[in-house]
Amino acid sequence: MPQGADTDQPDAGHRAPSFGSTGRYVGAAVPRREDPRLVTGRGRFLDDIAVPGMLHAQFVRSTIAHARLLEVDLTAVRALPGVVAAYSAADLALGDITALLDRPLEEFVPTPMPVLSGAPQADGSLGKVRFVGEPLAIVVAADPYLVEDALELARVRYEALPAITSAEGAMAQGAALVHDEAPGNVLVDVSMFATEGIDEVFSDAHTVVEVRSSTGRQNALPLETRGALAEWDERAGQLVLDTCTQVPHQVRTVTAGCLGLAERQVRVRVPDMGGGFGIKCVVGREEIAVAAAAQRLRRPVKWIEDRKDALTASFLAREQQYVARAAFDREGHVLALDADVVCDMGAYSCYPFTAAIEPLMASGEMPSVYRVPAYRVRGRSITSNKAPTAPYRGVSRPQYVMVMERLMERAARVLDLDPVEVRRRNVITTFPYTGVNHITYDPGSYLESLDLAEQTVRDEGWYDVQAAARAEGRFVGIGYSCFSERTGYGSGAFAKRRMKVVPGFDISEIRMDLSGTVTVTTGTQSHGQGHETTMAQIVADKLKLDVADVRVEQGDTDRVLYGWGSFASRSAVIGGSAVGAAAGKLEVKLRELAAHLLGTRPEVLELRDGGVRPIPHAGDGVPPEGLSFTQLADVAYLKSHLLAKETDPGLSAVASFDVAGDGTFSNATHACVVELDPGTGGTRILRYVCVEDCGVAINPPIVEGQARGGIAQGIAGALFEQVSYDANGEPSCASFLDYKVPTAWETPDVLIKHLETPCLFTETGAKGAGEGGTIGAPAAVLNAVNDALRPTGVELDDTPIRPEVVHRSLQVTRSAAHGSAA
Amino acid sequence: MKPAPFDYRRARSVADALGLLAELGGEAKVIAGGQSLMPMMAFRLARPSHLVDIGGLGELRGLWVDDDGLHIGALTTHHQVETCTDPAVLAGWPVLPASMSWIGHLPIRTLGTVGGSVAHGDALAEWCLLTTLLDAVLVAEGADGRREIPVADFFLGFFTTALLPDELLVEVRFPAPAPHAALTEYAERHGDYAIVSAAVSLDLVDGSLRGGRIALGGVADAPVRVPEAEALLTAGTTHPDELGGVFAAAADAAAAAVDPGDDQHGSADYRRSLVRTLVQRAGVQASVAARAVDDDRPAAVPAGARRRP
Structure with a gap:
């Protein structure tokens, strides 16, 4: 039962949470005990750790996006004074990092990721490189400057192959294959649900709207880059691996597997961390190579990823394309949804989630907060010659929520209805609700959050501001996004995805x-x-x-x-x-x-x-x-x-x-007010409102921090960030000059309002709060921009929203208006 | 992202720095604030054999006004200009302090230097634009003494200037006051290099616009003036309505005159549109600044102008 909004929504008869916010601390703004050490510089991050005899490692990386490797010659590297060791794939002979699904090959093609590429293959060749930045050798030297001098001495010979740099290119007839095992460069292809009679629903519907949307490739960009410090502990008979990971036990399993050790022989420790956002919840190749080097050398070896490698050779995310259609009746009730999702997952599957994480999330959960009676979806992952992807905060939800919210807005426009009213007519209001996607949604405040967000925007006078601006010929827009987010996936939910490694x-x-x-x-x-x-x-x-x-x-x-x-x-x-x-x-x-x-x-x-x-x-x-x-x-x-x-x-x-059943859904409505600058195409956010419900907030300031940080990352995706590659697969964002992460200057203050629909089965009544901000922001911003563009008739569906595109949209209409006046 | 090996030498005086440059040859680089050079070295795009650090040369730091105009020592930081309270500077060249907030971020401005920015010759740098706009004189010192290079002869192209390898830029001088000037630019993030930048300086005499200068960045491999547009900067009044029309015409002329290239930050058409927008805005800002100081004559150097001690 939501509190905080006026509502007489009947309680679905669930028992009150067993513990809830009745204690002394849960629900209270307890000061973060981490903060005193962190804000006084007494935290201990990976790069703060130095041990006697420590060596420094970096990697010889591929400079070509797609090529057959002919030779990796480290002779000159090893000859440089100060270099302690340089190991190629052949030297270390490590197992691959292999992420699997329990699905047939028609649905999922595994792509084992070698720790270092260039190992001798059965046919005597050295195999291939598949993206710029792929590690080929680890070089260990006395200091971090010298190791980079040494990298320049590596001699790598390639036989270049055509680079696959887009989903279209990947699926084109006769395209080069990134993995020979994956015909058409398709790694994942699943079709789901296909409600009986859905085609008839579309053909009989009063209105059908379509959205074609693409989203840019992004970097989750933790301030602290990846890194590892490994040392063989003779007393314990253990490899001790300090690394900044979100998943220490999974790193242990993969490290032990690749090195041929028992799990007891590997100890993974995690110091203070400066963010992860998902790219540290997969196991990277570099930390395994560092561990192998330390094991061989019997000396501590440290690797700190530099920003250039973090921007180009780490794990990326989010590059997706949607073609989605929705059928509506005359009153704006959605009748059916049909979607085709293609995700560019880059060169390899990540462990343990695989290249299916994005399409399976999108396909499974796209109906979002709406009562969608009929649904059909095809989700695909393609492989390309780009750095591989990992599940970045939100995982597909920022994109499919954006597409769903565009469909709602477009339907409202076609039917001449208010876009908030169309949402109101479609959101789930009785719980538990089992959707067409076979997911049961626990109680949330979908309608209440929508109402409160709209009321807040109205009470603050933004509709009046917009009307006044339009009268002056200025471009002010108001946009919403309404969504829920499954949090706390139990083993059952992951098993449903048919993962071989089932978290929960x-x-x-x-x-x-x-x-x-x-x-x-x-x-x-x-x-x-x-x-x-x-x-x-x-x-x-x-x-x-x-x-x-x-x-x-x-x-x-x-x-x-x-x-x-x-x-x-x-x-x-x-x-x-x-x-x-x-x-x-x-x-x-x-x-x-x-x-x-x-x-x-x-x-x-x-x-x-x-x-x-x-x-x-x-x-x-x-x-x-x-x-x-x-x-x-x-x-x-x-x-x-x-x-x-x-x-x-x-x-x-x-x-x-463990969570029985389908988990618990947090929800929120975001509202965004923007003004467009016709002279530059720039988008300025005038106001941002977030009404969120994550059940009982264990520590409200921490929840608000999560929301603000998430919204900043969502806005980054909507307006700024994109990892781009040239036609040869060369990344063109090697520094913050070109990868446009927004700063505090570009990030608006956010008004956060809380609703509380407690989770019925967690210890505290809490639902998850880590990702929602990121999920809601792109849709809210994009809808606001489209609302601002309304006088022009132009609608934009892609992110990031480029100022040049906004500018062009405004110019086209101005000249059209000019023409009609003349 | 660690620089290639280099040797480091610290200059004790300008003469010492020149001696070191002569001794070490063409592979040596002068370092002052290091805000451009250090990132280039970290990416190993620059691999100087030696760095000659002139950061300690206090003689090259400071601003002062005399009969020859405004002198800015090469080692003066952007932040020193931004926070300058000298009435002579503020009366004659208010555009300089006002433009500094466009340069990167505060930490960059507290380390980066005026001379370093000009000598680096980045076509998008604010100082390159301002010196072009205001017909600055760049003072270089070499083994044979000082020479003055007019800005029109200084920026030769992409990161290329008329400075010789064994010369040191010691001063940037703005000979004529420019009380009615403004710089504006557009980038997706504040503090980024602009996609396009525009600066306008107006000659306002007895309540009428008698001419002016327009300089643009981001449309060529060095900052450019646009005489075709400057020619239109005339009006019988300083009334905002009439000036608005003048600036619009000049903005259109400037957009038509330039021939920018395409790159990932913006197409040629977009850059041309930005020229139109930004010239107009800079013109309006320059004229607003003019009305604010209620000035109907070219500013003379105020009586209180101090000489460099």
């Missing part, structure tokens, strides 16, 4: 020590989101502890039982529930121990004020002070002879959590 659960271990304070592990991995704070809030509430007495342990595969890391807005939903469940088990243990020592039943005891105390008026003669946690820990560890026979010493517990 999280497992936590909690220990209370002799001080009566606790340490809890989480398999999720904060890369800037403040998990040390939010996870502690959950545990502190559960155990009635001061939040300062809870330490959160993450990012160490030796200390954390297991984990799937952080992606897909899963940490609060799944990780938060797992730490809550572990705390719940410890709570039971504490009450049982206290009951044994006090000679009473656990049922009459509760946790309160740092101890186990009798519930008032139920305590049947128990001393009112009960036992403090330190007294209980004293017995559990130091006086175990006092424990009941069946009780193990110590105070610890392990619990896991």
